[in-house]
Amino acid sequence: MLRLLRRRLLQGVPLILGVIIMNFLLIQAAPGSFLDVMSAESQVSDPAMLEQLRVTYGMDQPVWLQLVKYIWSVARLDFGFSYRQNMPVLDVILASLPATLVLMLASLLIALLLGVTAGVVAAVKVNTIWDNLLSFLAVLFFAAPSFWLGIMLTVLFAVKLGWVPVGGMMSITASNQGIVATVLDVLHHLALPAMALGLFYAAVYARVMRAAMLEVLSLDFIRTARAKGLGRWRVVLAHGLRNALLPIVTLFGLQFGTVLGGSIVVETVFSWPGLGSLMLDSVSSRNYPVVLGVLVFSSIVVILVNIAVDLAYLRLDPRIRAR
Amino acid sequence: MAGLDVRGLSVSLFTRGGVLPALSEVSLSVQPGRTLALVGESGCGKSMTALAIMRLLPEPPARIIAGKVMLGDTDLAALPERRMLGVRGKAVSMIFQDPMSSLNPVVPVGQQIMEVLRRHENLSGSAARTRAAELLTLVGIPDAEARLDEYPHRLSGGMCQRVMIAIAIACRPAVLVADEPTTALDVTVQAQILELLKRLQAETGMALLLITHDLGVVAEMADEVAVMYAGRVVEQGPVDAIFAAPLHPYTRGLLGATPSGGTAGRHTRLADIPGSVPSLAELPAGCAFAPRCKLAHAACTAQPPLKAEAPGHLAACFAALGVPAHAA
Ligand SMILES: Nc1ncnc2c1ncn2[C@@H]1O[C@H](COP(=O)(O)OP(=O)(O)OP(=O)(O)O)[C@@H](O)[C@H]1O
Ligand code: SF4
Ligand SMILES: [Mg+2]
Numbered sequence: 001m002l003r004l005l006r007r008r009l010l011q012g013v014p015l016i017l018g019v020i021i022m023n024f025l026l027i028q029a030a031p032g033s034f035l036d037v038m039s040a041e042s043q044v045s046d047p048a049m050l051e052q053l054r055v056t057y058g059m060d061q062p063v064w065l066q067l068v069k070y071i072w073s074v075a076r077l078d079f080g081f082s083y084r085q086n087m088p089v090l091d092v093i094l095a096s097l098p099a100t101l102v103l104m105l106a107s108l109l110i111a112l113l114l115g116v117t118a119g120v121v122a123a124v125k126v127n128t129i130w131d132n133l134l135s136f137l138a139v140l141f142f143a144a145p146s147f148w149l150g151i152m153l154t155v156l157f158a159v160k161l162g163w164v165p166v167g168g169m170m171s172i173t174a175s176n177q178g179i180v181a182t183v184l185d186v187l188h189h190l191a192l193p194a195m196a197l198g199l200f201y202a203a204v205y206a207r208v209m210r211a212a213m214l215e216v217l218s219l220d221f222i223r224t225a226r227a228k229g230l231g232r233w234r235v236v237l238a239h240g241l242r243n244a245l246l247p248i249v250t251l252f253g254l255q256f257g258t259v260l261g262g263s264i265v266v267e268t269v270f271s272w273p274g275l276g277s278l279m280l281d282s283v284s285s286r287n288y289p290v291v292l293g294v295l296v297f298s299s300i301v302v303i304l305v306n307i308a309v310d311l312a313y314l315r316l317d318p319r320i321r322a323r
Numbered sequence: 324m325a326g327l328d329v330r331g332l333s334v335s336l337f338t339r340g341g342v343l344p345a346l347s348e349v350s351l352s353v354q355p356g357r358t359l360a361l362v363g364e365s366g367c368g369k370s371m372t373a374l375a376i377m378r379l380l381p382e383p384p385a386r387i388i389a390g391k392v393m394l395g396d397t398d399l400a401a402l403p404e405r406r407m408l409g410v411r412g413k414a415v416s417m418i419f420q421d422p423m424s425s426l427n428p429v430v431p432v433g434q435q436i437m438e439v440l441r442r443h444e445n446l447s448g449s450a451a452r453t454r455a456a457e458l459l460t461l462v463g464i465p466d467a468e469a470r471l472d473e474y475p476h477r478l479s480g481g482m483c484q485r486v487m488i489a490i491a492i493a494c495r496p497a498v499l500v501a502d503e504p505t506t507a508l509d510v511t512v513q514a515q516i517l518e519l520l521k522r523l524q525a526e527t528g529m530a531l532l533l534i535t536h537d538l539g540v541v542a543e544m545a546d547e548v549a550v551m552y553a554g555r556v557v558e559q560g561p562v563d564a565i566f567a568a569p570l571h572p573y574t575r576g577l578l579g580a581t582p583s584g585g586t587a588g589r590h591t592r593l594a595d596i597p598g599s600v601p602s603l604a605e606l607p608a609g610c611a612f613a614p615r616c617k618l619a620h621a622a623c624t625a626q627p628p629l630k631a632e633a634p635g636h637l638a639a640c641f642a643a644l645g646v647p648a649h650a651a
Binding site: 219220221223224225226227228229230231238239242243316317318319 | 377379408409410411412413416417419421424425426427428429430438439442443474476487490491
């Protein structure tokens, strides 16, 4: 187990390096820089001053040297400095990270609970009205873009019914409310964005779960479980689920990255103050150190999560553990 | 202890292409402490019979349409599923052909044994574990306590079948249904497993319904034999009578016997008979064996009844029952 962990971590290093290089070059190719925005917003107009800033930020140096320096600083967890927030980029990212993590976790929780349940029910009730209904819903949420779903949910639950707020993460009055009230307030704000992001993945999980469960239920050991006198649901939950969950675990790891990407879209729809909003803001202000920082940082997180998933898989499937 | 008495059991497959008669009026009986071997070519309905007894048929498409499965005074075929749950694994157990895939790969074998003890014997925690270890010892697995925590893939096929047997006998069932329990195993292991089944039967007095392709196994294990063809029992009787004087042309074919009597030997697998088993959708009217039968005659377009030729020795064949060729 530890050996595998070490091997995976070592494999992660070139991957992260590749991610840094690609994103760095991508940003280099993007037009303009934050200095253009500064001069356009007339914060700095003196050409000599601009030149001075270019030197300070190392932008006068050849690209390869900038890249090497960037890699070196990332290795020391230094993602550069953001002029806009007047803070190190890492601090800017860490300030926005909790909001995104909360949104992602809530979405994944919704996806897992709804998706796995729907998939199991559809498989057990295969070819019945329940199966058809759940498959229809899965196709619907699978096909609906999350921003569209977000807007529709907002129109229905926030605007028409007024059950939940339209956007944001907490009420302005929340800060002086005490911890329980604050948590409830955040959950209240969280409901819609988490649904908008989570329903798509619930649909994906439901489809995978249904297929996996159908396959598992046709295996010999399920017949053995029934021959023991176990009831239908006990067979499904005690013997089917554990085996059918294996592909879901893999999928969870593979999709963690796209969930992160999806949260960027959803955050902007719901003005959720996380990495997505930070990203959008930074792109429009040409605050490239932050953009690059978010990209590299989230890549590292995704790679780490995938390593964790591999290890979890190892725990779940004794046949792999043996190898 | 109660024996198993199957009476006129019929199972149909309700498929898109129509209703197929998978089992027709199958009658069998196994007394406590005795062994009935169920033989026949592939596809003749042996597993279907076993699953119907356990009420584990794939439904849909299969459904019991007639007959009784009597266990003592209880008709299993008529029990509601809820009550059948209390019978499976307790009064009637089953083991299968492929022991490796019959165990859950992600659950330690000890848990899989303890599960049935919890279900039927109300044993929990350490009591269940102790009993599971006893069962493993009983089925001849050394170092049982340590084996409880092994996963199935760490055990050989023979070991897995022993675990399956441990699960099956955990609640001292009256009837054990074994569907080709040794087919997937090495020859030496086969002998050990059969030996084990015999010993357990002697100890517990359970009735054994043993499905097999192997005449050696029949000779070794069985008291009675039932021969199936195309979903019907075509011959049934004491093992000695069947080997010495098979009545049905199909049985003779299986035994590699000549019509004048005398078998090719007990230690071979079933002999090949020219032609093949008709599919359920294209069963001929009357005797299903007729297209492959050298003795077929005009009467055989009707269904031959299963009749006693000697006491306890039944056959379903017009020729065997002495109906002359010119009768029809
Ligand atoms: N789902 C199904 N749909 C259609 N036909 C089926 C289905 N399941 C089984 N059958 C048919 O039922 C018949 C009986 O099959 P069964 O498995 O009982 O044979 P068997 O005697 O156990 O053969 P084997 O020695 O190969 O195990 C076969 O002809 C098979 O093709
Ligand atoms: S009934 Fe006729 S066809 Fe069938 S086995 Fe007997 S002789 Fe052959
Ligand atoms: Mg079979």
